[in-house]
Amino acid sequence: MRIGITCYPSHGGSGVVATELGKLLAERGHDIHFITYDMPFRLGKFMQNIRYHGVEANRYAVFKYPPYDLALASRMAQVAKTYELDLLHVHYAVPHAIAAVLAKQMVGEHLKVVTTLHGTDITVLGEDPSLRDVICFGINKSDAVTAVSQSLVKQTYELFCSDRPIDCIYNFVDTRIYYPRDVAHICEKYGAPHEKILLHISNFRPVKRPLDVIEVFYKVQQEIPARLLLVGEGPELPKVIQKVEDLGLTDRVIFLGKQDEVAALISLADLLLLPSEKESFGLVALEAMACGVPTVASNAGGIPEVVEHEVTGFLADPGDTDSMSRFAIRLLRDERLYQSFSEAGLARVREKFCGLKIVEQYEQIYYRLLEK
The missing domain is CATH 3.40.50.2000 (Glycogen Phosphorylase B;)
Structure with missing residues (x-):
């Protein structure tokens, strides 16, 4: 599969998990395209099957703030068209899910959108009245939605009353990196x-x-x-x-x-x-x-x-x-x-929580969407 991944490329948990997931998917033969405003810090050295596409939100006098969400959607659409992506897997509801849904509208219905909820996008931002409707829109317009714990699934339903099925797929750890070491x-x-x-x-x-x-x-x-x-x-x-x-x-x-x-x-x-x-x-x-x-x-x-x-x-x-x-x-x-x-x-x-088991759960969702 050809998969676009968008996350916050910082030290937070959502960016770490998204990056490690992309690396494991690449190891399994998938073509992975990271679409972010900066290189994910966990991406590190060159890896086969992985490409990075930067997102730049230019400043214009007419805008008080750089329109990052629009620039991201446009970049997603460009990469999806150029590399014939099968799906976009976005981590964190805002603005990534919204941008992915917009990119899908530009590219076509064949481009699927998977949104993974990580926590504060629901538990903090979801309680902001100015953001609640747009978060709900992003969730409902995604082709599949996952959350990193049953607790988060429950909170999402309580906050948004969405009828969108949400799969719980736990975060994982790469035991080739995290293991008891002689220090x-x-x-x-x-x-x-x-x-x-x-x-x-x-x-x-x-x-x-x-x-x-x-x-x-x-x-x-x-x-x-x-x-x-x-x-x-x-x-x-x-x-x-x-x-x-x-x-x-x-x-x-x-x-x-x-x-x-x-x-x-x-x-x-x-x-x-x-x-x-x-x-x-x-x-x-x-x-x-x-x-x-x-x-x-x-x-x-x-x-x-x-x-x-x-x-x-x-x-x-x-x-x-x-x-x-x-x-x-x-x-x-x-x-x-x-x-x-x-x-x-x-x-x-x-x-x-081993990486192999978790990546297989994501692959099952991808294949399910692409078979429809």
């Missing part, structure tokens, strides 16, 4: 041998509750020698830095900023903290499980579909830092329990 060569860089390493990776937005990470770590390090690694950047970062200073944790917390490659850092960690208020899936928890690292997380959104409470990690209500701290301390002190969680996580990844 002894970098351990000394981040902490002493007797210290436990806690890790948090996010975009540091309020919904991720990064201040809760600091509260949990503060309580943990009072009981266990530990350090905290923080990966990412975002609007809450200045508050996090201030809280670290206020609690006297400056020498215990390491800020690493944005990192393109996090697999080795995850393997270095003993525990992942994910206290989000909203989370449609929790890709970083899945990546941690694939590296044999348990997670202490909130029970928000789709996280319980990834992390099994008391099997592969611990879950608590959002904001309940006391419970999260107790869970973390218990897990880090009990070697037998820790090993059980680690092994259960690895098995869960193999059984439910």
Whole structure:
């Protein structure tokens, strides 16, 4: 098949999953065309069967803002015509689904549109009255719609009352990249041998509750020698830095900023903290499980579909830092329990979230549409 893929090419989960899906599809012989405003950061080196087509929204005096959605639709149509694409698979409802539907109208009904919902396009943007109708339009005009968790499927139906069937296809992890690694060569860089390493990776937005990470770590390090690694950047970062200073944790917390490659850092960690208020899936928890690292997380959104409470990690209500701290301390002190969680996580990844199984689910949808 000849498939166009559009996503946000940034460090967010939707862009990561879209890029990794495209790479796996290319490995399986499909011709993949990424149509985005920038090169997806996970695309990396040249790969056979993959092409990148940039989108440029020019500035004109008549427009207050560059018309990116129109430029994207036009570029989608150009690529679809030139390379005779079979379908467009867009990740994130706005503006990608709308642009794809418009491109289909320009190219013809034979061009199919698959929209994958990733979370904030529904749970945040979908609650904006100025965007609700256009999101609903994009969903209803797509030929197929998927969502990354059952929780997100439910929220989409509740918000939009759409009769469009939505398939739940979970995010996945490439176990050739995420696996338990020998990271002894970098351990000394981040902490002493007797210290436990806690890790948090996010975009540091309020919904991720990064201040809760600091509260949990503060309580943990009072009981266990530990350090905290923080990966990412975002609007809450200045508050996090201030809280670290206020609690006297400056020498215990390491800020690493944005990192393109996090697999080795995850393997270095003993525990992942994910206290989000909203989370449609929790890709970083899945990546941690694939590296044999348990997670202490909130029970928000789709996280319980990834992390099994008391099997592969611990879950608590959002904001309940006391419970999260107790869970973390218990897990880090009990070697037998820790090993059980680690092994259960690895098995869960193999059984439910491996790339091969997930890509086959998408292929089934593609073939179903093209056979109509």
